[in-house]
Amino acid sequence: MKRYIAKRLLLLIPIMLGASMLSYSILYLAPGDPAELMLERQLQGVPTQEQIEAFKEEHGLNAPIPIQFANWLYRILHGDFGISLRTEKPVLTEYLNRFPASLVLFLMSQTLSIAIAIPLGIISAVKHNSEIDHLSRFVAMIGVSVPNFWLGLLLILFFAVYLGWLPAFGYGGFAHLILPALALGVSGCASIMRLMRASLLDVLNQDYIRTARAKGLCERAIIVKHALKNALIPVVTVIGLHIGHLISGMVIIETIFAWPGVGRFLVESIHARDFPVIQGFVLLIAMIFVFSNLIVDISYTYLDPRIRYE
Amino acid sequence: MTVLSIRGLKVYFSTEDGIVKAVNGVDLDIGENETLGLIGETGCGKTVLGLSILRLLSENTVVEGEILYRGMDLLKLSEEEMRKIRGKEIAMIFQNALTSMNPVLTVGTQVSEPFELHHGLRRRDALMKAIEMLKLVRISSPSERVKEYPHEFSGGMRQRAMIAMGLACEPSLIIADEPTTGLDVTIQAQVVELMKELTMRSRTSMLLITHDLGVAAELCDNIAVMYPGEIVEYANTVEIFKNPKHPYTQGFLDSLPGRGLKPMEGMSPSLINLPEGCKFHPRCPFALERCKREHPRMVEIGNNHQVRCFLYD
Numbered sequence: 001m002k003r004y005i006a007k008r009l010l011l012l013i014p015i016m017l018g019a020s021m022l023s024y025s026i027l028y029l030a031p032g033d034p035a036e037l038m039l040e041r042q043l044q045g046v047p048t049q050e051q052i053e054a055f056k057e058e059h060g061l062n063a064p065i066p067i068q069f070a071n072w073l074y075r076i077l078h079g080d081f082g083i084s085l086r087t088e089k090p091v092l093t094e095y096l097n098r099f100p101a102s103l104v105l106f107l108m109s110q111t112l113s114i115a116i117a118i119p120l121g122i123i124s125a126v127k128h129n130s131e132i133d134h135l136s137r138f139v140a141m142i143g144v145s146v147p148n149f150w151l152g153l154l155l156i157l158f159f160a161v162y163l164g165w166l167p168a169f170g171y172g173g174f175a176h177l178i179l180p181a182l183a184l185g186v187s188g189c190a191s192i193m194r195l196m197r198a199s200l201l202d203v204l205n206q207d208y209i210r211t212a213r214a215k216g217l218c219e220r221a222i223i224v225k226h227a228l229k230n231a232l233i234p235v236v237t238v239i240g241l242h243i244g245h246l247i248s249g250m251v252i253i254e255t256i257f258a259w260p261g262v263g264r265f266l267v268e269s270i271h272a273r274d275f276p277v278i279q280g281f282v283l284l285i286a287m288i289f290v291f292s293n294l295i296v297d298i299s300y301t302y303l304d305p306r307i308r309y310e
Numbered sequence: 311m312t313v314l315s316i317r318g319l320k321v322y323f324s325t326e327d328g329i330v331k332a333v334n335g336v337d338l339d340i341g342e343n344e345t346l347g348l349i350g351e352t353g354c355g356k357t358v359l360g361l362s363i364l365r366l367l368s369e370n371t372v373v374e375g376e377i378l379y380r381g382m383d384l385l386k387l388s389e390e391e392m393r394k395i396r397g398k399e400i401a402m403i404f405q406n407a408l409t410s411m412n413p414v415l416t417v418g419t420q421v422s423e424p425f426e427l428h429h430g431l432r433r434r435d436a437l438m439k440a441i442e443m444l445k446l447v448r449i450s451s452p453s454e455r456v457k458e459y460p461h462e463f464s465g466g467m468r469q470r471a472m473i474a475m476g477l478a479c480e481p482s483l484i485i486a487d488e489p490t491t492g493l494d495v496t497i498q499a500q501v502v503e504l505m506k507e508l509t510m511r512s513r514t515s516m517l518l519i520t521h522d523l524g525v526a527a528e529l530c531d532n533i534a535v536m537y538p539g540e541i542v543e544y545a546n547t548v549e550i551f552k553n554p555k556h557p558y559t560q561g562f563l564d565s566l567p568g569r570g571l572k573p574m575e576g577m578s579p580s581l582i583n584l585p586e587g588c589k590f591h592p593r594c595p596f597a598l599e600r601c602k603r604e605h606p607r608m609v610e611i612g613n614n615h616q617v618r619c620f621l622y623d
Contacts, residue, residue, distance in 0.1 A: 206409065207404065210366055211412075214401065214404075215396060304413070
């Protein structure tokens with residue numbers, strides 16, 4: 001197991017190398033000359049040819065692209081992600097300052113959606129085709145289909161503007177957290193709930209559940225002891241995959257709720273064509289994806305003894 | 311003294327294709343320490359019959375008739391009363407131990423479960439009992455093996471662990487549904503030998519459901535031959551093999567490799583669309599005009615040998 005984790009961590013190197021290449025190429029894949037675009041922004045006007053040349057010289061943009069990439073990579077490996085063109089502060093500091101706010105929102109919405117989805121999915125499966133099952137499936141269907149930005153706006157309208165119970169936007173106490181966490185978590189919650197239901201129903205039809213019944217176990221023990229662990233295996237996979245969706249959702253939700261997190265920072269930076277910040281974000285996302293997949297893979301070994309990593 | 315007595319049992323369930331009449335009026339008796347073989351082709355309703363005794367069929371199944379266990383009608387018990395019968399009084403051994411054992415629980419957990427449940431033992435004591443049971447079914451180094459999962463066991467070992475699970479609480483009756491199907495022939499022989507020994511020792515009655523006549527001959531005192539949904543012949547094992555009366559039983563025996571390997575004409579009818587009259591008449595070489603219209607009754611032809619055929623009525 002330790003060797004497996006070490007191997008997976010080593011695999012991080014080529015993955016991050018690929019991700020960094022991709023993120024560096026954003027600079028050149030985006031339409032327009034990056035130097036010109038950046039200068040335009042800085043000077044608030046059309047730069048002269050001399051200014052562009054001077055800028056290129058200063059930022060090493062005249063060197064061949066592979067050399068530029070190598071230099072960039074060298075700096076990143078030394079913890080230097082560059083300076084934000086917009087705020088003129090180090091990119092890494094900017095991210096570290098905003099990271100806690102995003103983490104809080106992420107954890108809150110993830111906890112909320114799992115805490116609602118798993119029990120509801122179990123109830124729906126156990127009492128399948130009952131009223132509570134039909135109702136929760138109907139609500140889940142809506143939850144999966146509704147775009148999160150629209151839901152966010154509706155939540156603001158209803159709970160903040162109309163009822164006045166909760167703040168409409170901003171960062172502060174627990175009350176500020178509720179609406180964005182809800183808007184962010186609903187679609188994940190709905191799909192986890194539907195999968196939990198389907199997976200448990202499938203498990204309850206397996207032969208080994210019949211064996212458990214034949215032993216004289218009661219329904220409760222059958223579900224808790226024999227069915228749940230089996231049914232959770234696909235659910236854990238999807239929860240892991242949803243982390244990616246959640247991050248892309250955060251970009252939108254943080255913007256709507258003016259949440260001072262990493263996602264909103266990205267949107268602002270994209271508007272400003274702040275390339276060092278965007279590049280840093282791509283690397284950050286790649287890192288989070290790789291680690292969340294690793295955590296999912298490791299959690300399999302606890303759920304399913306048939307999975308062993310050598 | 312009969313342990314189990316089934317009277318007029320009918321089991322129907324509805325599917326998208328129509329109503330499946332899996333069991334159509336079956337009468338059976340199993341005595342103390344008796345092993346009764348229920349043999350028939352795949353899809354003749356024998357597994358459904360076995361499951362209906364422990365009431366393990368899905369809720370939309372219609373079960374009619376009487377299933378008397380020591381005089382108590384199991385069909386009239388509450389679900390909670392039924393749970394006290396399952397695993398303790400009547401246990402079941404399933405075919406295909408790989409899918410019938412929980413893949414994420416250790417063998418020890420699964421074998422010790424009946425002890426916790428029915429004898430109220432603590433986990434650790436129940437696990438000691440499980441180790442004893444595994445020893446009894448000849449699994450080597452059982453105290454190590456209890457910590458393993460079903461996929462770490464070989465097919466024969468899994469089936470023996472299933473048997474250990476079934477015999478755990480020394481039930482009065484075991485329903486064994488194709489316990490040897492899917493095992494290598496040499497392993498089959500071991501499992502059969504083991505079941506014979508263990509049921510003899512604990513004086514357990516058994517209903518053995520199988521399509522394997524070799525296994526039936528080895529283990530059973532009496533044999534009931536089932537043809538879609540009903541018993542067509544019943545006698546003791548020696549009599550059935552020496553002196554089969556029903557044309558279906560004769561055909562079934564003639565299809566054995568040792569007896570000429572003659573395949574039987576036609577197919578077993580679907581349980582949704584059963585023929586009128588005698589259900590075997592479309593395939594029967596001796597079919598009379600009467601067989602198409604009338605349903606034959608079970609006739610006693612002496613020596614406790616019963617057959618459902620107009621040739622003897």
